Amino acid sequence: xxxxxxxxxxxxxxxxxxxxxxxxxxxxxxxxxxxxxxxxxxxxxxxxxxxxxxxxxxxxxxxxxxxxxxxxxxxxxxxxxxxxxxxxxxxxxxxxxxxxxxxxxxxxxxxxxxxxxxxxxxxxxxxxxxxxxxxxxxxxxxxxxxxxxxxxxxxxxxxxxxxxxxxxxxxxxxxxxxxxxxxxxxxxxxxxxxxxxxxxxxxxxxxxxxxxxxxxxxxxxxxxxxxxxxxxxxxxxxxxxxxxxxxxxxxxxxxxxxxxxxxxxxxxxxxxxxxxxxxxxxxxxxxxxxxxxxxxxxxxxxxxxxxxxxxxxxxxxxxxxxxxxxxxxxxxxxxxxxxxxxxxxxxxxxxxxxxxxxxxxxxxxxxxxxxxxxxxxxxxxxxxxxxxxxxxxxxxxxxxxxxxxxxxxxxxxxxxxxxxxxxxxxxxxxxxxxxxxxxxxxxxxxxxxxxxxxxxxxxxxxxxxxxxxxxxxxxxxxxxxxxxxxxxxxxxxxxxxxxxxxxxxxxxxxxxxxxxxxxxxxxxxxxxxxxxxxxxxxxxxxxxxxxxxxxxxxxxxxxxxxxxxxxxxxxxxxxxxxxxxxxxxx
Numbered sequence: 137x138x139x140x141x142x143x144x145x146x147x148x149x150x151x152x153x154x155x156x157x158x159x160x161x162x163x164x165x166x167x168x169x170x171x172x173x174x175x176x177x178x179x180x181x182x183x184x185x186x187x188x189x190x191x192x193x194x195x196x197x198x199x200x201x202x203x204x205x206x207x208x209x210x211x212x213x214x215x216x217x218x219x220x221x222x223x224x225x226x227x228x229x230x231x232x233x234x235x236x237x238x239x240x241x242x243x244x245x246x247x248x249x250x251x252x253x254x255x256x257x258x259x260x261x262x263x264x265x266x267x268x269x270x271x272x273x274x275x276x277x278x279x280x281x282x283x284x285x286x287x288x289x290x291x292x293x294x295x296x297x298x299x300x301x302x303x304x305x306x307x308x309x310x311x312x313x314x315x316x317x318x319x320x321x322x323x324x325x326x327x328x329x330x331x332x333x334x335x336x337x338x339x340x341x342x343x344x345x346x347x348x349x350x351x352x353x354x355x356x357x358x359x360x361x362x363x364x365x366x367x368x369x370x371x372x373x374x375x376x377x378x379x380x381x382x383x384x385x386x387x388x389x390x391x392x393x394x395x396x397x398x399x400x401x402x403x404x405x406x407x408x409x410x411x412x413x414x415x416x417x418x419x420x421x422x423x424x425x426x427x428x429x430x431x432x433x434x435x436x437x438x439x440x441x442x443x444x445x446x447x448x449x450x451x452x453x454x455x456x457x458x459x460x461x462x463x464x465x466x467x468x469x470x471x472x473x474x475x476x477x478x479x480x481x482x483x484x485x486x487x488x489x490x491x492x493x494x495x496x497x498x499x500x501x502x503x504x505x506x507x508x509x510x511x512x513x514x515x516x517x518x519x520x521x522x523x524x525x526x527x528x529x530x531x532x533x534x535x536x537x538x539x540x541x542x543x544x545x546x547x548x549x550x551x552x553x554x555x556x557x558x559x560x561x562x563x564x565x566x567x568x569x570x571x572x573x574x575x576x577x578x579x580x581x582x583x584x585x586x587x588x589x590x591x592x593x594x595x596x597x598x599x600x601x602x603x604x605x606x607x608x609x610x611x612x613x614x615x616x617x618x619x620x621x622x623x624x625x626x627x628x629x630x631x632x633x634x635x636x637x638x639x640x641x642x643x644x645x646x647x648x649x650x651x652x653x654x655x656x657x658x659x660x661x662x663x664x665x666x667x668x669x670x671x672x673x674x675x676x677x678x679x680x681x682x683x684x685x686x687x688x689x690x691x692x693x694x695x696x697x698x699x700x701x702x703x704x705x706x707x708x709x710x711x712x713x714x715x716x717x718x719x720x721x722x
Contacts (some may be wrong), residue, residue, distance in 0.1 A: 154181040159178075173197070175196075176191065178191045186215040189211070193208075201554075213231060216228060225274040231279075236285045236286070239289070276308070280306075282303060283302070284299075284303075298365065300327045322335075328360075329361060332356075333357060335386075342701065352388070362377050378414055380409070381409050383409075384406035398436075400435060400436055403431075404430070404433070409425065411423070440485065442487065444492075445490065450497070454499065455501045488521075492518055497513050498511070510546075511549045512546060518541070519540040530557035549573065576630075590631075590632070592629070597626075599622050600619075620657070627653075631648055646677055650674075653668075
């Protein structure tokens with residue numbers, strides 16, 4: 137008689153007691169522990185198969201709040217009875233149909249679901265959840281989610297996101313070491329902010345003893361709206377993106393046997409179209425019709441490795457006196473940022489194996505952005521083995537030396553340049569610069585020389601140019617931000633005449649030469665050296681009563697440079713030559 141009684145009692149508890157506990161007692165218990173209101177309309181439980189099914193499950197933060205934190209139309213699964221005896225929750229199969237979640241990131245960067253994962257009600261809501269801190273162990277296996285949706289409101293960023301049509305197959309999710317007999321293949325697909333996303337792959341958590349231990353997942357992206365997601369990157373960028381779409385793949389790889397900091401890797405291949413980037417300091421913007429990126433991000437070791445970067449027909453608009461100084465200022469500000477506040481984004485190390493820029497355009501505008509000072513077209517850039525890792529950092533000595541080649545031409549002219557050399561890590565560039573058919577006044581602006589007289593001519597230049605993009609803010613205040621050494625400057629059809637307002641009065645006072653050559657010319661932020669100055673077929677003509685305009689520089693005898701012409705040879709001071717021709721910055 138006892139056995140049938142126990143059988144009936146067990147059946148009553150299983151078929152009726154468990155559902156009653158879930159629908160009538162569990163809601164009050166959960167509220168006391170978390171402050172969250174739980175409700176389910178109907179629950180069934182089979183005590184012999186340990187399978188269960190619940191319908192119309194809802195979680196709310198306040199009882200009268202119409203906006204539910206979570207709603208699940210149907211939840212079904214099968215529990216492991218032996219783990220229940222140890223107060224562990226182990227589910228071999230779990231199916232969730234039509235779940236919908238409403239998530240909110242508050243102004244203080246806490247989340248509306250934080251109370252679910254806080255054992256102490258007085259605990260700060262700004263702390264993020266940690267599943268290892270839960271008061272029980274769980275292992276959910278072979279999880280299937282069908283037709284789910286998520287609404288995410290990001291109050292600090294003033295953005296909202298929607299994820300619809302969620303289809304998810306997850307092999308395991310747990311804080312307990314448990315091995316199921318079989319696992320489903322991982323898969324995820326959804327429509328994220330109107331863009332379809334699909335992720336599938338292989339999980340290496342199969343039968344025990346299997347040689348495969350890594351997990352590989354691949355996500356296919358299509359027409360992803362880049363501005364919506366850039367702010368969620370784990371690192372800070374010195375620019376913002378105002379528009380752009382991306383197609384491609386993102387792969388997640390977890391290898392428990394990998395090196396420290398390399399166990400988790402995010403691999404990506406992206407095709408970007410119609411993207412526009414704006415510097416935070418508003419000194420330049422970059423429009424890229426097409427771009428290709430391929431690389432890997434290691435979130436733990438904070439490394440970004442870009443195997444390939446290809447930019448096609450980018451248009452760079454720079455505002456101010458110099459594009460290079462704008463870049464220097466931007467990178468200096470970015471690299472000098474310190475992570476002083478907990479929770480701020482960390483600074484990542486970036487390595488680029490190959491960077492290609494094809495058919496680019498650079499437009500230099502006035503600071504008022506209303507006039508183009510200069511424009512370079514057909515820019516071509518090839519850079520290899522570039523790294524932001526400092527020399528004293530680990531593995532820095534093992535990396536290959538960086539190289540670069542940059543060429544370009546001036547729009548509607550024969551002006552061109554080529555700069556080729558090496559990259560001394562992290563941001564020091566040194567190489568041979570060759571420029572042809574330069575306007576003499578444009579060359580003077582590059583050398584930061586302000587002519588005191590009217591000049592004309594066509595110049596060519598060849599020398600060693602070095603540039604450090606990581607100069608401090610103090611150095612950037614100097615007018616000259618580079619070093620030009622051992623250069624030869626050749627000026628053809630050289631003409632120099634006074635720039636007095638009464639040009640007619642002084643029209644016959646001028647210096648002409650078929651060719652003016654400066655050999656051994658050098659320029660840096662502190663000094664200038666004209667080297668040896670040589671005129672070919674030079675003519676110096678004075679207007680009567682005006683010789684003083686040209687003679688002062690001939691009368692001084694300080695540091696000498698040799699000046700020669702085809703008809704005469706004189707010696708004159710570098711200092712006086714500089715004072716006569718130009719006005720330089722202090």
